Amino acid sequence: MALADHLRELRNRVVKSVLAIVLITIVAAVYHKQIETFLLKPLPQCTPETSWQYHGKCAQVSNIGLTAGFTWMLKVSLTAGVVATVPIWLYQVWAFVAPGLHRHEKKYAVIFMTCGAPLFLAGVGCAILTLPTTVEVLISFTPNGTTPILPPEDYFDIATRMVLVFGLAFEFPLLLVMMNMVGMVTGKRLLGWWRGMVMGITVFAAFATPSADPISMLTLAAPIWALYFIAVAIALLNDKRKRRNNPDADLDDEEASHVDLSVQPVAGAEAVEASSAPAASAPVPAARREQMDDIT
Numbered sequence: 001m002a003l004a005d006h007l008r009e010l011r012n013r014v015v016k017s018v019l020a021i022v023l024i025t026i027v028a029a030v031y032h033k034q035i036e037t038f039l040l041k042p043l044p045q046c047t048p049e050t051s052w053q054y055h056g057k058c059a060q061v062s063n064i065g066l067t068a069g070f071t072w073m074l075k076v077s078l079t080a081g082v083v084a085t086v087p088i089w090l091y092q093v094w095a096f097v098a099p100g101l102h103r104h105e106k107k108y109a110v111i112f113m114t115c116g117a118p119l120f121l122a123g124v125g126c127a128i129l130t131l132p133t134t135v136e137v138l139i140s141f142t143p144n145g146t147t148p149i150l151p152p153e154d155y156f157d158i159a160t161r162m163v164l165v166f167g168l169a170f171e172f173p174l175l176l177v178m179m180n181m182v183g184m185v186t187g188k189r190l191l192g193w194w195r196g197m198v199m200g201i202t203v204f205a206a207f208a209t210p211s212a213d214p215i216s217m218l219t220l221a222a223p224i225w226a227l228y229f230i231a232v233a234i235a236l237l238n239d240k241r242k243r244r245n246n247p248d249a250d251l252d253d254e255e256a257s258h259v260d261l262s263v264q265p266v267a268g269a270e271a272v273e274a275s276s277a278p279a280a281s282a283p284v285p286a287a288r289r290e291q292m293d294d295i296t
Helices: 003-030 031-041 068-085 086-100 101-141 152-169 172-181 187-192 195-208 214-245 284-294
Strands: none
Touching: 003 068, 003 086, 003 214, 031 068, 031 152, 031 195, 068 086, 086 101, 101 152, 101 214, 152 195, 152 214, 172 187, 172 214, 187 195, 187 214, 195 214, 214 284
16 A cells, blocks of 8 residues: 555554543543542551551551642553554554554464453453552551551552553563564473573563562562473474474574485386377478578
């Protein structure tokens, strides 16, 4: 297509994604009270029933400013709209890119889109499960004799960061599988990186989680470790399938393939019956012979 057609196609895909996000955001705004209650549940409220929890610390959630409640509602609704519409806008990305891909590339892209949304949502669920422990550890650092006053926006910023970081981190093993499928890296090489990968994932989890407790870190690191080794197993199986179909699949672009120079025995001569003799050609006329002599 021409550049203008590509831009129109991109505009249509973006408009569809935005409309889906806006629609879910409106629905989330209608039920924002229930969503806010769910999000604020991990916070230890200062009530007689919970004041003894979290090492004797509790939090006073308070909106500061007249428009703080409205801003909090918009943030909650918009985030819910973006997270809930992950399959929709991922499909729009796929629909925009698919016409420019080859058949085998489309197959890999379909796998990425199909597995990408569930993995992202799994990361979101893992972040929600980790959030209470994170809050507990952060609240425990409050000095004795003081009560932390928490604006919902600050708490929501931490929760949003955790949701996005956990969701994107769960996409990393899928990226490794896609790199193997397109031939960028082999399963054997991925397996050789396991020590560095485990250490790198652990360091990333330590920096990605707001709290410094090992439970939150392991909650993020352990699933990614498991997904990494699953990705390595899938890459090894894929390499085995490639070698079965093509013995030279593991060779580099500049590496020569093996050439079989062994001498193969030649079978004996086969007798062939002679066909009938061809009919004699007609004699060439004298005039034609003279023309041929003139040409030569």
